[in-house]
Every structure is written in structure tokens, then in C-alpha cells.
Amino acid sequence: MTTIADRLKLAQFRIAQAEQEHHRPHQSVNLLAVSKTKPVSDIIEAYQAGQRSFGENYVQEGQQKVIKLTPNYPDIEWHFIGPLQSNKTRIIAENFDWLHTVSREKIAQRLQEQRPADKPPLNVCIQVNISGEDSKAGVGLIEVAQLASAIAAMPNLRLRGIMAIPSQQANFDNITQAQAELSKEFSQLKACFDTLKQTYPQLDTLSMGMSDDLGLAIAHGSTMVRIGSAIFGAR
């Protein structure tokens, strides 16, 4: 039987292999362990195997886990990677270290106002809707610069980069077509990130790649892959 520790090691190995294959520096890609829907016992198991960054998708569930685990595991870095409505921003501002899904200035402004004074700035990524599907959250490529400039003026937020969820591979007729579309989307994201970095040199996070496409994402410059099922099992 494979354990969470085994699967974590395997995910780290896949990342290290992709870094080497695509001439990326060793440890230039961070692993975010996506623990949504999984019990705190799974998070503790991954923690004991050395993992420190965890991603959550649902506001209440994430808040409960942060409150439960912070007393004994204060060095966990909590990332919120799910959709966020404006009436829930306070929970994120008060409990999380990172938010990957900023796509409206109004949300950023609320987080700026609600971030507690005794905490460091909230690390944020702008979510980009790279597939162009109406159902997907995020701003279009041409809107990124404007939102970045608004966030950069907010002292309680620290702009770290961009995040995206690309097209589903299952939406394509065959694997070749799917890979071509994914490559195109990852390249556009990398170009967007590099352009933004010219204005904000401190940016360091291109959050893209999940269990099924981490190799391709790393080939295209991802600095943070978000892996759930490959570590914690199917949901």
C-alpha cells in the first residue's frame, strides 16, 4: 500500500526530473500540496513527511483546518486557491498566507482593508483566464497589467505573480491536440509573467501545473505546481 509520504516523495521526484529535463535550476519549482476535501490527519501525515505548503479551495473548510492546525503546526504556509466571493474575503485575510485567485480590484481592496495589522502582507497571485472559457474565473491577458498596478499600490498585499487553470485535456479529441493547446496556454502565461516582471521585478511565482500536466507546466516555466490527487488520492 502506498502512503501519503510515498506519493509525496514521488511527486517531488517527478518535479526534480522535469526540472532537470527542461534545464530548470534544481528546486526552482515549489510543490503546493492541495488538501481540499481531505481530513486534517492527511495534512499532518504530509507535514511529518516534510511538506509545509498546503492549498485549500473552500473558505469554511480551509478556515477550520487553519484554526485546528495552527497551534501545533505554526509553520504551515496556507494557500487559498479556490474561487472567492467578496463576502468571504475577511476569512481569507485573517487566516491565509497566500491567495492565488484574485481577479477583481474590489476583492483586492477588501483584502487590503481586512488584512490584520499584526500579520505580514497577504501574498497574492492574479488568476488569468487563459482558456477564454466563460465558465472559468480570472482576468483576460490584456487586463492583467491594470489589476497588477492596483494591487501593487496596496501595502497589505504583496503581488507575487499569476496563476491559471488551463483547458481540460478531456475537452480535446486526442492527446496531441490537447498537448498542443496546453503548450500554447502555458507559453502565453509565461510571456505574461515575464512582461509583468519587467514592471515588478520582485515577482517570483508562476502558479501553473497540476497532477496531470506538471511536466509540461515546468517545461514552460512554472515555479509552483499544485498537486492534489497524486498525493492524497482521488477525491
Ligand SMILES: *Cc1c(COP(=O)(O)O)cnc(C)c1O
Ligand atoms: C483541485 C485543484 C488542484 C489539484 O488538482 P489535482 O488534479 O488533484 O492535482 C490544483 N489547482 C486548483 C486550483 C484546484 O482547484
